[in-house]
Amino acid sequence: MKQAPVIKPGATIGILGGGQLGRMIALAGRAMGYRFLTMDPTPDAPCGQVADEQIVAAYDDAQAALELAEKSDLITYEFENVDATVAEILETKSFVPQGSRLLRITQNRIKEKTAIQEMGIPVAPFRVVASLQDLEAAIEELGLPAVLKTATGGYDGKGQWVLRKHEELGQAFAELSKAGVELIVEQFVPFTMEVSVIAARSLSGEVSTFPAAENVHVNNILHLSIVPARVSADIELRAKQIAEQIAEKLEVVGLIAVEMFVTADGSLYVNELAPRPHNSGHYTMDACVTSQFEQHLRAVCNLPLGSTRLLSPVVMVNILGEHMDATLAMVEKLPPTAKLHLYGKKESKEKRKMGHLNVLAATTEEALAIIDDLQIWNKVEVTQ
Structure with missing residues (x-):
């Protein structure tokens, strides 16, 4: 274990990004005694509402980032699309435990998948494509279906196209090429479910993982996270080992x-990485001894990591813009084991994440039944 500084309560933590993840980091950190400053282009951003101060500036505003550095004892980022160059500048002016190297890897799917492959961990076979001819040649090798993605940017299904027929190649390439970034095509993995494991690693090298979550998506946006995941003990153990290995190697x-596909024969393929708190870890806020947000702060501040023990079966369900009216209409009827978390976003848009509900119960089946009974999501057609 190497020597590393401990950032104690009372210090000011700067957060690059002012969305819901920053908000929940700040709320967890306030309980621990930290102060918070956030930088985000949207006035009165979700994190800004609970921080001591918000600097209203674009993520690539180097001058504003330097102001953030001057006022903070430590800087963290809440999502990986912050400007890596700004993070690099901040490393020379402030204490940025996460660093910019990991950002540069996880911001680019080519670099990310190559790094995972080099660890000997399976990913879907992929090819980099710079032209329609490249794409056609890659499909000859990989076969259909396949997934064409932008190498950078894109989330919640944006920046990707599932290719099922050769006739789609031209249109898909033309559409995604508009972003002006590199493209990558991946062989489609015939998975039975997706699971994710969140690993924490402290400045001193202590590593810990949370229980695996089973994720269900609708229109490429996370709908449910079910914990415990309905997988064998062996698959859960291997998923945790993969997450630990990635945390240590990177x-x-x-x-x-670490998002992973589970196939019918029990194989695991890493799909994507996110170097921050994650939507599929929101269940930890009410169902674990330590939430992912407290754990993140413990890790970057070099405090001992907290227990990740699961206290109760739980299902997390996302509240999107189209669910907000029904949620607010039902708020006084929520059962006592349903914990509501809203993010303070001013404008409620369709498919925009506005909050989530953690439903604790004796079993995940019971939690799922409670969610069904609320009828807030009764028009949702659940698909992977």
């Missing part, structure tokens, strides 16, 4: 979420 400080 020298993560803070959290890293």
Whole structure:
């Protein structure tokens, strides 16, 4: 264990990004005695509402980032699309435990998948494509279906196209090429479910993982996270080992979420990484001894990591813009084991994440039944 500084309560933590993840980091940290400053282009951002101060500036505003550095004892980021160059500048002016190297890897799917492959961990076979001819040649090798993605940017299904027929190649390439970034095509993995494991690694090298979550998506947006995941003990153990290995090899400080496909024969393929708290870890806020947000702060501040023990079966369900009216209409009827978390976003848009509900119960089946009974999501057609 190497010597590393401990950032004690009372210090000011700067957060690059002012969305819901920053908000929940700040709420967890306030309980621990930390102060918070956030930088985000949206006035009165979700994190800004609970921080001591918000600097209203674009993520690539180097001058504003330097102001953030001057006022903070430590800087963290809440999502991986912050400007890596700004993070690099901040490393020379402030204490940024997560660093910029991990950002540069996880911001680019080519670099990310190559790094995972080099660890000997399976990912879906992929090819980099710079032209329609490249794409056609890659499909000859990989076969259909396949998934064409932008190498950078894109989330919640944006920046990707599932290719099922050769006739779609031209349109898909033309559409995604508009972003002006590299493209990658992946062989489609015939998975039975997706699971994710969130690993924490502290400045001193202590590593810990949370229980695996079973994730269900609708229109490429996370709908449910079911914990315990309905997988064998062996699959859960291997998923945790993969997450630990990635955290250690990439020298993560803070959290890293590892999304994995589970196939019918029990194989695991890593799909994506996120070097921060993750939507599929929101269940930890009410169902674990330590939430992912407290754990992130413990890791970057070099405090001992907290227990990740699961206290109760739980299902997390996302509240999108189209669910907000029904949620607010039902708020006084929520059962006592349903914990509501809203993010303070001013404008409620369709498919925009506005909050989530953690439903604790004796079993995940009971939690799922409670969610069904609320009828807030009764028009949702659940698909993977």
